[in-house]
Amino acid sequence: MSARAPVLIVGGGPVGLALAGELGWRGVPCTLVEKTDGTIEQPKMDLVGIRTMEFCRRWGILDWVRDAPYPLDYPQDYIYLTGLNGYELGREPFPGRGFEPCPPESPQKRERVPQDMFDPILRRFAERTPHATLRYNCELVTFSETPDGVRAEVRDTTNGKTESIAADYLVGTDGGASTVREKLCIGMSGTPALTYTTNVIFRCKNFSALHDKGLGYRFIFIGPEGVWLTIVAVDGADRFRMSIVGTPQKINHSDDDIRAALKRAMGRDFDYEIQSVMRWVRRELVADRYGTDRVFIAGDAAHLMSPTGGFGMNTGIGDAVDLGWKLEAVVKGWGGAELLRSYDAERRPIGLRNVAEASRNLRRMLSTRERLPGPEIFAPGAANDVARKEYGDWFAAVMRHEWFANGVMLGYRYDGSPIVWADGTPAPPDESHPYVQTARPGARAPHVWLGDGRSTLDLYGRGFVLLRLGHNPLSGTSIEQAAQQRGVPLTSIAIDDAKVLAAYERKLVLVRPDGHVAWRADQEPADAGVLIDVIRGQGNQMKQQKLGSNP
Numbered sequence: 228m229s230a231r232a233p234v235l236i237v238g239g240g241p242v243g244l245a246l247a248g249e250l251g252w253r254g255v256p257c258t259l260v261e262k263t264d265g266t267i268e269q270p271k272m273d274l275v276g277i278r279t280m281e282f283c284r285r286w287g288i289l290d291w292v293r294d295a296p297y298p299l300d301y302p303q304d305y306i307y308l309t310g311l312n313g314y315e316l317g318r319e320p321f322p323g324r325g326f327e328p329c330p331p332e333s334p335q336k337r338e339r340v341p342q343d344m345f346d347p348i349l350r351r352f353a354e355r356t357p358h359a360t361l362r363y364n365c366e367l368v369t370f371s372e373t374p375d376g377v378r379a380e381v382r383d384t385t386n387g388k389t390e391s392i393a394a395d396y397l398v399g400t401d402g403g404a405s406t407v408r409e410k411l412c413i414g415m416s417g418t419p420a421l422t423y424t425t426n427v428i429f430r431c432k433n434f435s436a437l438h439d440k441g442l443g444y445r446f447i448f449i450g451p452e453g454v455w456l457t458i459v460a461v462d463g464a465d466r467f468r469m470s471i472v473g474t475p476q477k478i479n480h481s482d483d484d485i486r487a488a489l490k491r492a493m494g495r496d497f498d499y500e501i502q503s504v505m506r507w508v509r510r511e512l513v514a515d516r517y518g519t520d521r522v523f524i525a526g527d528a529a530h531l532m533s534p535t536g537g538f539g540m541n542t543g544i545g546d547a548v549d550l551g552w553k554l555e556a557v558v559k560g561w562g563g564a565e566l567l568r569s570y571d572a573e574r575r576p577i578g579l580r581n582v583a584e585a586s587r588n589l590r591r592m593l594s595t596r597e598r599l600p601g602p603e604i605f606a607p608g609a610a611n612d613v614a615r616k617e618y619g620d621w622f623a624a625v626m627r628h629e630w631f632a633n634g635v636m637l638g639y640r641y642d643g644s645p646i647v648w649a650d651g652t653p654a655p656p657d658e659s660h661p662y663v664q665t666a667r668p669g670a671r672a673p674h675v676w677l678g679d680g681r682s683t684l685d686l687y688g689r690g691f692v693l694l695r696l697g698h699n700p701l702s703g704t705s706i707e708q709a710a711q712q713r714g715v716p717l718t719s720i721a722i723d724d725a726k727v728l729a730a731y732e733r734k735l736v737l738v739r740p741d742g743h744v745a746w747r748a749d750q751e752p753a754d755a756g757v758l759i760d761v762i763r764g765q766g767n768q769m770k771q772q773k774l775g776s777n778p
């Protein structure tokens with residue numbers, strides 16, 4: 228038997244589901260195959276980043292995220308301590324997710340929704356459209372690529388039956404051990420083992436009654452050897468995830484090690500039920516290529532990073548959104564020959580950037596292993612309280628880099644992309660905090676509240692948007708006509724709002740379907756056709772270089 232799909236997605240983790248939803252939302256038929264039945268044995272991610280939330284806003288699924296069963300009022304404090312019944316060294320307080328305000332630079336905020344709550348939301352999103360077909364218990368076995376398409380062999384994991392699926396494009400969102408990446412012979416570069424870590428999900432009904440540290444999201448345990456353990460509140464109720472952080476030396480924590488770690492964390496024996504154990508290696512790796520002409524990799528298949536910072540899935544969903552509009556463009560016929568190649572040019576540098584930042588966060592947490600706490604930190608007495616405060620204040624300051632990272636989540640830019648028309652302005656710093664919005668080409672188009680209560684971000688998503696800003700807006704007609712001639716979807720919007728003009732800094736700004744700025748200027752382009760060709764991947768950088776900062 229043989230089926231056909233314009234896009235075949237391999238892997239139904241959060242990134243594959245987000246891509247299926249994104250493509251379905253764009254009206255692009257796709258089939259997703261997932262080798263398991265979709266059950267999540269051990270939720271990994273739980274931080275839905277602020278940019279991912281902006282995508283959820285675009286997709287119209289904010290309510291589903293809000294209504295996820297993670298309690299809105301469960302405090303999100305980060306607590307640094309010697310033990311649950313030991314000393315508290317410091318704390319970064321955060322309110323429950325229902326009470327955290329949106330920062331000025333976004334209409335959204337991050338959310339705490341673990342994978343076993345978020346994957347079902349993404350699945351529902353994908354299944355909401357008639358365009359996405361999700362096939363569980365269906366495993367990719369192999370595939371071959373020709374200039375005209377891809378042929379994949381898949382196997383039903385319940386009965387072993389095989390079939391082939393023909394597709395125009397294939398995207399491997401099949402995780403760290405990606406079959407798709409392996410079949411493409413794409414290597415990964417970086418550090419294969421940062422730590423050997425063991426995660427344990429355990430249930431304890433009266434956890435907070437067993438100690439005096441109160442409710443919190445993450446407890447970071449510091450012993451004489453520095454940080455050795457973390458415990459996070461997985462569902463804001465009675466499920467927790469303990470991580471024995473480990474070291475770069477290979478170790479297989481035994482069941483006895485796990486029980487000893489729980490006892491040491493609590494300071495005594497207590498009742499709990501272990502639900503699952505995952506022994507894993509924390510890696511810092513990025514694929515050397517993100518695909519070929521017709522086969523791409525995204526998410527953990529393309530980059531593996533330390534969870535410190537919560538960037539992994541969020542980076543993968545960024546991949547899916549970058550790929551989504553480009554696949555739509557080529558499937559619908561208005562995308563140029565270079566468009567899909569720009570996926571690697573735009574997203575690989577972001578993979579490298581985020582993987583490096585995640586490792587820096589790990590090093591920050593583990594800097595306690597270099598600046599070891601002295602014995603006074605663990606000894607009673609008021610004089611030692613002073614030492615504890617000093618150590619805790621130092622560690623809290625170090626860790627703030629990780630907790631306040633809107634610059635990482637929102638500030639990624641496609642500088643140097645072949646389909647972005649650079650305007651010659653100097654690149655602003657790329658900092659995790661503070662995050663300063665910029666409308667420089669390649670950047671995420673800034674959020675500004677409009678007079679009617681919408682965000683500028685609400686204008687973007689479906690096609691290109693030409694913003695005509697200021698009192699006497701330029702007509703932008705040549706750009707509209709050039710887009711129309713090439714079948715490129717483009718909406719022209721005049722906005723007379725000083726705040727928007729101040730944020731975007733130019734009278735004409737062209738925003739891509741993914742919400743990144745493609746071009747901006749204070750006058751109409753001399754050749755709008757060249758501009759539209761470059762941003763739809765039909766032109767090339769040579770054209771840009773010849774024509775300078777204004778086409």
Ligand SMILES: Cc1cc2nc3c(=O)[nH]c(=O)nc-3n(C[C@H](O)[C@H](O)[C@H](O)COP(=O)(O)OP(=O)(O)OC[C@H]3O[C@@H](n4cnc5c(N)ncnc54)[C@H](O)[C@@H]3O)c2cc1C
Pocket residue numbers: 237238239240241242243260261262263271272273274275365366367368400401402403405406426507525526527528534536537538539540541542543
């Ligand atoms: C402890 C921990 C905490 C984390 N916390 C966060 C966080 O807070 N925020 C964040 O953004 N990230 C976090 N991450 C990272 C995040 O979990 C991953 O980046 C994310 O799960 C990657 O999603 P994915 O869809 O690319 O891959 P995966 O989640 O690995 O999904 C891949 C899917 O492909 C399927 N598959 C594999 N091979 C085949 C095949 N041949 N055929 C069909 N299907 C196949 C698999 O069954 C699987 O379902 C964390 C990671 C860990 C370990």
